[in-house]
Amino acid sequence: MSVLGEVLVGVAILVGLIGIVVQVLPGSVLVLGGILVWAIMTGGVEAWVVFGIAAAAIATAEIAQWVIAGKHLRKAKVPWPTLAVGGIAGIIGFFVLPVIGLFLFFVGAIFLLEWARHKNVSTAWGSTKTAVQATLITIGVQLIGALFASGAWVVGLLVT
Template identity: 65%
Template sequence: MSALGELLVGAAILVGLVGIVVQVLPGSILVLGAVLVWAWVTGGTTAWVVFAVAAVAIGLAELGQWVLAGRHMRRAEVPWSTLVWGGLAGVVGFFVIPVVGLFVFFVGAVFLAELLRRRDRTAAWRATLAAVQATGITILVQLLGALVAAGAWGVGLVLT
């Protein structure tokens, strides 16, 4: 692969990592897709082993985020529907108040959904904090998997 191609793949990986943190882009898919393009164009055993490592890392991270966040949500007795409402409101909020609205609307919608469900402000706020923590867990686990994938690509870049 040419130097420009490698630079573009690196930029796509970087955008994917940012997308994981900001939760606007499907960051893990973007990182894996970039590594796949690199492996396809570069070819050879090393490139495909790097892609396999990246795919396993991201696959395990995707599975891990559901297991860890799900366990956290079950402990706090917060249903997934609450996160869905928060996520939908966050998307709307992102456009109403650029970037900051994502967080504000997510927290507000989760609190409102839990307040309607529980009829207790203190319990609703505790559930909201648990939902925010679960979201943080998913971000960290996804980021870890994507960083392993990016590191594998970096090693592959040196070796090829």
């Protein structure tokens, strides 16, 4: 693969890592997609081993995020429909108030739903904090998996 191609793959991986943190782009998909393009264009056993390692890291992170965050939410008794509505509100908020609306609408929707459910502001705020913590857990786990995949790609660059 040419140097320009490798730089473009690196940019795709970087955009994917940013997408994981900002939660606007499908970051893990971009990271793995970039590494897949690199593996196809580079060819050889080493490139495909790197892709396999990256795919395993991303898949493990995707599964782990649901298990760990789900356990956190079940412990706090925050229902999944509340998170789904919060997620939809966050997406709408992103377009109403670019970037910051995502967070504000997500938190606001969860707080309002939990307040309506519990009829208690402090309980609703506790549930909202738990939901935000679970979101941060998913971001952290996804980021760790994608960074591991990215590291495998860097090693692959050096080997090939």
